[in-house]
Amino acid sequence: MSAVSGLRIVADENMPHVEPWFSGLAHSLTRKPGRTLTRDDLMDADVLLVRSVTQVNADLLTGTPVRFVGSATIGTDHIDQAWLAEQGIAFHHAPGCNAQSVVDWVLSVFARLHLDFELPWWQRTIGVIGAGNVGGKLVDRLKTLGVRTLVCDPPRAEREEREGTLGQDDFVGLNTLLQASDIVCMHAPLTRPGEAGQHATEGLIGADQLALMKPGAWLINAGRGPVIQEGPLQSALDTQCIHAVLDVWPDEPRVSERLLNAVYQASPHVAGYSQEGKWTGTRMLAEALHHWANQPLPSGPDLPQGPTLNAAFFSQDTPEHLGSELVQALHDPARDTVAMQQSVQGDHIPPHTFDALRKEYPKRRELAAAEVSNVPAEAEDWLRKLGFRL
Ligand SMILES: NC(=O)C1=CN([C@@H]2O[C@H](COP(=O)(O)OP(=O)(O)OC[C@H]3O[C@@H](n4cnc5c(N)ncnc54)[C@H](O)[C@@H]3O)[C@@H](O)[C@H]2O)C=CC1
Ligand SMILES: O=C(O)C(=O)[C@H](O)COP(=O)(O)O
Numbered sequence: 001m002s003a004v005s006g007l008r009i010v011a012d013e014n015m016p017h018v019e020p021w022f023s024g025l026a027h028s029l030t031r032k033p034g035r036t037l038t039r040d041d042l043m044d045a046d047v048l049l050v051r052s053v054t055q056v057n058a059d060l061l062t063g064t065p066v067r068f069v070g071s072a073t074i075g076t077d078h079i080d081q082a083w084l085a086e087q088g089i090a091f092h093h094a095p096g097c098n099a100q101s102v103v104d105w106v107l108s109v110f111a112r113l114h115l116d117f118e119l120p121w122w123q124r125t126i127g128v129i130g131a132g133n134v135g136g137k138l139v140d141r142l143k144t145l146g147v148r149t150l151v152c153d154p155p156r157a158e159r160e161e162r163e164g165t166l167g168q169d170d171f172v173g174l175n176t177l178l179q180a181s182d183i184v185c186m187h188a189p190l191t192r193p194g195e196a197g198q199h200a201t202e203g204l205i206g207a208d209q210l211a212l213m214k215p216g217a218w219l220i221n222a223g224r225g226p227v228i229q230e231g232p233l234q235s236a237l238d239t240q241c242i243h244a245v246l247d248v249w250p251d252e253p254r255v256s257e258r259l260l261n262a263v264y265q266a267s268p269h270v271a272g273y274s275q276e277g278k279w280t281g282t283r284m285l286a287e288a289l290h291h292w293a294n295q296p297l298p299s300g301p302d303l304p305q306g307p308t309l310n311a312a313f314f315s316q317d318t319p320e321h322l323g324s325e326l327v328q329a330l331h332d333p334a335r336d337t338v339a340m341q342q343s344v345q346g347d348h349i350p351p352h353t354f355d356a357l358r359k360e361y362p363k364r365r366e367l368a369a370a371e372v373s374n375v376p377a378e379a380e381d382w383l384r385k386l387g388f389r390l
Contacts, residue, residue: 004293010042011049014359015072016278021286021300025293035355042066049285058083068292072281077190092288096133098277102222103138104367105271106185108331109220109245111324122147127181130188130223131156144385152177155199178212190224207232215241222271225249237262247271253351257344267336268357274366279303306369319379323386331364
């Protein structure tokens, strides 16, 4: 195939590192707000680069010259992949790009629970629903830390049974996981019956499922909001003794004040927003587009060196306490919660305010980017297992 260049590229204005990686291929590079992108914006575009807020389907692309769509995300529920394939439009996304970021975000929530409630989460049973790139990494990290984990992932369990590769994780059914877990972490994609049949996840967690949870258990969702039904969740938080931490919302980008007030920690769909995760998402699309265009990938930008944390400045009561404080130093979910609470207008956070919180989100690094100095010998093993470099 001959090399393609001079592409007219339209990219989401919130996608970082686009110029250094794509300008060599571009005749024009136009940045647009992804949420409000229209068909008219694409009448002169060959390539469309989006994030999770743009619905890419026949309504958006019919009659446009777009031949390549890239989404710098793990999730693909905003993309009508079947329609793109029918039209012969190439599609690429970025599987796993920000998986470590989400795992580190979960650890920051655990650290908050430890510091606020003295909850020794490492001695509890943690259930993970959806064990792909994100959930699988989380399970591995928890096992390394010696935590008892339960995994519910029926599509993976079926595939591994078919392929004879069962054994790495002990899969359990959803009901068993909900009944037996002290903390439930949700990392399933948003899928509908048409594409995923009996394993569709939309509305997977409703009143019957919430009623199975242990009194006092925690439900953490960093997958997609509509996997949990809003009404039953609200009732369970109001009347049952369960607690929730939400990064994604049933009616996102609108968040009701009532639900916001009922959860312990809240964030505006930013679990994957580490600098590493965003950098990798854009780079994976750059690789895919350069491959499609039969052009060599330019050397892109590098991320700055991560921070150094001096353990001597943190409480060293126990290794776990030091770990929680260091994790909070890199990312404190309480900061996001306050920002969400301050964004309520009337009885909800409006979509444009939710999007503004995401657009202006402070830079965040993954645990592995941070180097910790002056670590007491007894804490070294725990900090390494959490993911820090010493
Ligand atoms: N909050 C955030 O910022 C982010 C959210 N996400 C969301 O997390 C989801 C998961 O990400 P990855 O693990 O990288 O995706 P993945 O595709 O690698 O894994 C998803 C796993 O969920 C499993 N699954 C599917 N249906 C299920 C069901 N009914 N019950 C239990 N498990 C089921 C699949 O078999 C698969 O193993 C993404 O689809 C995306 O929607 C991803 C990145 C950032
Ligand atoms: O990768 C995914 O999937 C996500 O959920 C993204 O982290 C969401 O970020 P945006 O694409 O909406 O910026």
